[in-house]
Amino acid sequence: MIKWSGILAAWILAGQALAQGHQLSGDQVVVNSRRHWQNWVYAPGTLEFTAEGGVRAHQLRKNINATADIVDYLRLYTPNTLAKKEPEELTLLDAVQAGSNRQGVPLALDGDPATYWEPSPPSEGVDLATQWWFVVDLGRFVFAKKIVLKFVDEELGDPFLLFDVLVSDGTKPARVVGATTPEYKTVMRLLQPNKSQRLFEVDLQGENPEVQSEGLRLVQVVVNGSDFGRGREVTQGVYAVLAAGEQGAVEYYKRLADGREIQVDLDIYRDLPAERQGSIHYFRRERPRLAELEVWTEGDEILSGTLARRGTASAPLQTLSLGGFIDGDLESFSRPFVGVVSLGAENDREIFFDLGSFFWIDSQRLAYGPFHATFGDYNLEFSDGARAADGTL
Template identity: 35%
Template sequence: MGAVLLLVLLSGSSLAGKGYSILHDRVVVRSRAHWEGWTFPQGTLEIGEEGVRPKFVRKNVNACLDAGRFVHEVDKKQVDLFPGAWYDSKERKWFARGGIMRAGSNPEGAPAIMDGDPGTFWEPNLDDPVGNWWIEVDLGRLVCATKIVLKFAEQGDPFLQFKVFTSTGERAFELSSAMNYVLAGQTKGPNKTKKVFEFELSPTEASDENWVGRAVQYIRIVVTDSDGKRAELVTEQEYRSLPPGWRGAVDYIWKVAGEERVVTKEEYEDLPPEQRGGIRYYRRERPRLAELEVWTLGENVALDILKRGGSASDPNKMAVPAYAFDGLLTTWWKAAAYREVGYGAGWGLLTVDLGSKFWIDTICYVLKRGKYTEKGVLNGYCTRVSDGSRAPDGSLIWERISPKSREIIWDDMWRLADRFEPRKVRYLEFRNLDILEKRPRTYTPLIYAGNVGELQLYGEGYVPEVVLTSPIIELGGPKNLTSIDW
C-alpha cells in the first residue's frame, strides 16, 4: 500500500490556508482538517487525528451497518413504499436513503435493529394486532448476500414464529407497485428460547457454479404468531414482582365435568370450593429483535466509481453504462452484442476506470430479466483488467480474467461470477459476445441486448495506491525548500 503526495506551491501574501499551516520556517500538514482539505479519490483513505492511511477494503461485511450511507433512485411507481422518499426537482427523480423502510408497528424503534448495538431493540407495540408486526429494511444498494442473521434481546423474548423475505426491488407484477419478495427463512415451529437465527441464502435465479449467495436489497420480517399475555406460567409471588409491563394474563380455572374452563374473577369466587381449579399467573411476552445482520461477499468497490472520479463508457450513446454500477436492479445497462462492422459496430464494449487501484479477486454479474421477447441474458462475454501499466505505445496492458469458456454460454443464467487470484485493478473491460449468433443477424442491437443490472467487484486489502493533491500552498514570498519529512 502507499500514498503519493503532490504539493502545489505558490509565492504570495497569505501565510495559511485550508489543507496546511505555516509555522515559522515550516509548512505543516498534520491534522484531520488539513488532510480533508486535500483532494483524493473518495473512499480510498481513512483520515484520523494522527494522519492518513489507505482504506482497508473488507470481505464478509454486514451490509446493515452502513445502509444509511447509500442514497438511491426510487421507481416512481413505488414511491408510496418509501415514506422517507424525496423528490429532486433538478434531477426530476425520487430518491430514498438506506435504512428502515417501513414498519407496521412502532416505527420509531425500528432503527435499533441496524445500529450494531445488541443492547437496543425493536419491540412491536403489544396493543397492535400481530398482523401489524412486520418491518422492512432497505440496504441502500443491491448486495450479494450469503447469510441473514436475527439476534433477539437478552432481556426479552424471541418472536414465537416469523418469516424472513428478501427482494431485489423489482416489482411483483408489471402493473403493481408491490415488490417481489422471496422467502429466505422461517421458524419451523413455536420458539420460546432460541435467541439467534441464521439463514443461509441461495440464489433465486439460474446461476453458474461460481455464484454464491443471493442478490438482495430489501428484507421483510413478518411475525406470524405470538403468545401475547401468556408467554410463561409463573407463581403468584413471581407475578407480583414483575414490572407492570411484564405482567400477563391471570386465569381463573373452573373445573367441571372433567374439563377446565377460564372464567372471570367474580364467577370464580362464586364457585363451590371443589370446582375451583386454581388461579394461573402468566408473564407477558416481550418480543424484542436486537439486531438484523445481512452478511455479504464484501465491499463492492464498483459502487462509487463516479464519485471517485472514475468512468464507465460504451460507444453506444443510447446505452447508460453507469446503470451497471448504481447499486440497483431496477436500472440496467443494455449491452448490445459486440460486432466489429455494420450498424452498432463497437457497441457492447464497456470500459471502466475505477478511479483508483484496488485488490480484486471476484467479479459478479447480476442480469435483469427482459420483457416479452427480450430475454436479457448473456450469450457470452470476455472480461479483461489492467492495473494501469502501459505498453511502449502508451496503450494499457490488459489481462484476461474470464475463462475462455465464458465466450459461449449455453444456458440462460441471470447470476454469473468470475473468481481469480487477487490482483491490482484500476481498469476493466467487458465485451458482450454472441459467437454462436443466437441473435438474428438482422437484429436491432438494443432489442436483443444483455441486461446487465449490476457489475460488482470484490476483494480484500489496503487500497494499493492513493494520490493526494494539496491545495495551492501560498508561502508568502520566495522560499527555499530544503527537505520534506513525514
Template identity: 30%
Template sequence: MLILLGLLPLTPPAIRDAGAQVLRFDSEASWQQWQLPAGALEITPSGGLVAVRLRKDINAAVNSAQFDGGVLQASSNRQMADLAIDGDPATGWRPDGTERTGEAVLEINLGRAVSTNSVTLVFAEDAPPFELFEVLMSTGEPQVDIVGNPLPGVVVYRMQHRFKENSRHEVTIEFDPLKDPPIQYVRVVPLIYHPDARLTEIQVNGFGDNAVLGLIPRGGSANVVVGLGRIELDVPLGNVVGLIDGAMATRMYYGATPGRGVEDIDAHIVLDLGAVYWLDHVRLIGEAMGFRRFSFKDYSLLTSDGSLAPDGTLIWDRQFNGRATDSDNRRGFVDHFFQRRPVRLVRLLWKFWDGACAVALGGGQRATSVACSARGTMQEMQAFGGGFPRDLRMQSQILDLGQRRNFSIVEWQGEVPAGTRLEIRSRTGGGLVERYVFLDRNGKQVTERAWGRLIPSFRGPIDTLQSVGGDWSPWSTAYARSGDRFLSPAPRRYAQLQVGLLTDDPEVAPSLDWLQVTHTSPLALTAVGEVFPTQVRVGVEQEFSYFVRTDNSSAGFDALAVEATAPPTFLEAHMSGEPVEAAAKVTTDGFRVTLPRRARGGELVELRFSSAVFLHGTRFEAFLEDSRSPGDRQRVDAGDASPDVPGNTNVVGLPVGERVLANVTLSTPVVTPNGDAVNDELRVEVDVANLLVARPLVLRVFDLGGRIVHQQQRHIEAGRERISWQARGVAPGVYVVELSVAGDARSETVRRTVAVVY
C-alpha cells in the same frame, strides 16, 4: 458564470506579507479543498487522512444508511427500529402489540444490491423469540401494474421463508451462491410473539464491500463502447450508470445499435475503480430479478492495475476467456474467482455480433438477431476483495497565491509502516487556460453553434472553466523526506500538490497527519540560467560555464548554489564579465559560492566548474541565495541568460549512440598474483553511461577453452565503476575478461585479454 475548476485562492494578507508563509492542510475544512477519492479515504477527527479498508464478509445492514438505505417502515415503535440494524446485540426492536395479526412489520432497505451468503435474525436472550414469523427478501424488483408500469415504492418479494414454533434465538437463512441473486430489501413479519420478544439484529452477511460502488466520486469512470475498431459507438455515461449504481432495478442500455452484417462486432465495458484495490472476485449480473437471462455468449474478463506496456498501452491480465453456459443463462449472473491481485480497471470484452453465425444462417437480420447477437444487458457489475487499497492518489485544487511566490520547503507528518509508502509531489505554473462551456436550460452541454440557434428561453448559462496552462511543470519526483526543498519551479503564482498512499501489503496502509508548504517573497521575479557546453563525451572531465541573470527589478543576491547528479567542482566566478574572488563550499550535490558583493538586477554572473557526465540529459540546477535571509533559496529557470551562448538550457547531453560501457581500462596487461603487492590483482575501471536505475554489472573471466574461472556481480548506476579480480588459484596463461550490463535501452558487453604469470 465563472467556474474555477480546482482553484483555491489564498487570503490577501498572506500574499502581502514579505516573510515566510505556510499553506497547511490539517483539518477537515482544509482537506475538503482537495479532490479526495470519496469512500476510499477518511478524514480523521484530528484532521489527518487514512485509507478505508475494503472488507470481506460484512454485515451489510449496519452501514445501509451510507447508501441512503435504512429502516423503510416499522409498524410501531419506530424510534426503536434503527436498533435492529446498529450491530449492537444489546439493543433491538419489538412491536408494541397494538397491531392486528399480520400487520406487525419491520422492513429495511440495504441501499444497494448485496450479494449475500446468509441472513440471520438475532433475538434477545432475556425473552422468548418470535414464535411464528415470516422473512421476505427482494432484489428491488419493482411491482408493475397491468400495463407494465412500475408502481412507485412497491417491490416484489420473491424470496419468502416462514418459521413456525420457533424457539431459537438466532435464525439463519442460508443462500445458495449458485442460485440466489443479490438482495436489497428485507421484511420481517411477526405473527405470533411474546410481548417482551425483541429482535436485536437483522444481519445480512454479504460477500464484502463492492468496490464498484462509488467509483465516479472516487475519481474513476465507466466506459462502454460497441463496435470496437469499427463504428466505435461510445455509450453515454447516463446510459451506463445503471451498471454501477447498486440498484438491480436499473440496468445499462445502449440507446442505439450498430448496423449488423457479416462482420463481427466487438464491444467492451471498462470500469476504472478510482483506486487500486486488492480483488479476487468479480460478479457479472445480467438479468436476475423475476426474469433471468445472461445475455453474453463469447466473452473475456480482464483486470489491470494501471501498469503500462512499453508502447504506452495498458497491461491486462485475463481472468476468464470462454463461452457462457446454459446454466449461466438460467441463473442470470456469473461469478469469476481468481487469485487476489491489485486491480484498478475491470474490462469485459465480448462479441456483440457474430458475423460467422450470420453467414451460416444465411444472413437476414430477423433470422439471425437472436442466434447471432449478444447484447450484453447488465443490471450490475460487482467486485470483491479485501484489504487496504494498494494505491490511493489525491490532489489539491489549484493553489492561487495572487502573485509570484517562492515555494521553499515541503513538510508533513504521518505513519508509514513497513511495506508502505507516502508520496508527496508538486507542480507549478504561471497561467491558467479558460474554456467556455455552453449549456441548454436542462443543464445539458451543447456546442456554441447549437447554443446560438436556441431561442433565448431554451438557453442555459455559459460557464467559464479554468484549468492548468501550457507553462505548467510536470509533476515532480516524490519528496524523499519531510523538510525537503521544493522541487518544482519557483517563483510561480499557482501550485498544485499530490499525495499518494501506497502499500505492498493489503493488511497495512500509511496515513498522513498533516501537510504544509512554506513560501516566501522571491529574491527575483525572474531568474534564468544556462550551461555551456551542452554536449560532452561520457566520463570525460569537462569544464563548464553556468550563466545566471535576474530581472532588472531584482533586489539582488550574493550567493549561488549549483547541484547535479554529476557533482561539479567549482573553478572560478565572473561578474559582468570580470573575474572575482568568491568563497566556495562543497555541498552534498555540488557547491555553494558566496560572491564578494551583491549581484545587481540584470547583472550577468558566470560560474565555471568541472564535471564528468555519465547520463544523457544531466541537469545542472542553480539556486539564488541571500545571506540576509538564511535558508531562503530560489531555483533558477532555464533560459537565455547570455546572448553569446547558444542553447538556453541547463541540460547537458551525450552524443547519440554513446556506449553504455565506455572508457574501459585495465590496471595491468599482466597479473602476477605472487603476494609481492605488485600487480597482484587486476583492477578494471569503466565509465557506465545512461543507466536511469540500478542494473547488474557482471564480470566474468574465461580461459581460452571458454570455461568460466571467475564470476562476480553487483548493482550499479551511471558513473565511474571499479571492479577487481585477484586471479588466485588459476593456471598461468591468457584469459578473457568480460564486462556486461543490461542497460535501459540495450545490453552491452566488452571483452579484454589479460595474462596471468607466476
C-alpha cells in the same frame, strides 16, 4: 512600518500554504493536519484522516454486515421515492417501511444488543401478519450469504413466537401488469411456536450454487403469531410486582374427582367449594423484541463508488449514461450497445470502467434485471493502469 508589513506578508503566505495542503516551516514543507490533507487531490472515499493529522487508506472489508452502511448507499444513489430529500438529510429511517412501530426498526439495525424493535399492540380483529411486519432497504443490490436475527436476552423480552423472513431483489413481478410493489421470496418460515431460541441464521449460500449466495436488496420480517398475554408463566409473587402493562393472563382451574384439572372462568372458580378449587397460573405478557437484523455479504463492493471517486464508465460507440450498471438497482439499466450491429470489430461491444483508484479485487459478479437481455458471451479483462509500449493499457 516596514516591520509590520513583513509580519502581514508572512501571514498571507502562511494562509496560502494552508490552502495548498501544506505549511512552510523554515526549510521544511510540513503536512500534518486534517485540513492539509483535505486540500490534496485524491479519489474521494479512498482515504481516511485522523484527528491528529494522520492519513490512512480506507479499508475494504470481507464478510460485512450490509445493514451497517445502508445510509451511505442511499446517499450515493438516492432512490426516486426519496428524491425530494437532499442526500445529507437521509437517515436510516428512510430505508424502513413497517406496519407497526416504524420509528423503532432502526434500533434493530444499530449493532446494539440492548436496543430492539418491538411491535405496537395490534388492533383486534385484524390479521396479525398485516400489522407486525417491516421491510429494510439495504440501499443497494447485494449477494448475501446469510441473514441473522438476534432477539433480546431473556430478562429483556421474548423472541417472536412465529415469523417469516422474505427477501426481494427489488424488481416488480413480471406476471402482474402495473405492479407497484417488489416481488418477495420466502427464505425462512418458522412453523413451530418458539419460546426459547434467540438466534436464527438463514443460510443463503445454497439458494444459488453458482455464486453461493442470494441476490437481494430488500429484507422483510413478518410476525405471524403471538401468545400476547401468555408470554411466560411466573409465580404469584413475581406477577404482583410486575408493571400493569406487563401483567398478563391469569388462569383458574377446577379440580375434578379423579384429580385432573380443567380451566374455568374466574366467576365459576369463585363459586366452587374450596376442595374443588384447583391451581391458579399467572403469566407475564409476551414482549416480542428483535435486537438485531444482520445481512452478511461477501464484502465491500467497489464498482458502485466509481463515479464518486471521479472514475469513469463508458462504451466506445455510445454516449448514453452507464450509471444504471453500477447503482445497485436492478430496475434501472443502461443500453450500451443500442444501434451497434457490427459483429466484426473487436471493441464494438466493449464497456470500460476506470475505478478511479487502484484496488485488489477478490471476485466479480454480474446481476441481470428480469426483463433485460444478458451477455451471452463475454471476456473480462483487468489492468493496473500501466501502459504498454504503444500507449495502450
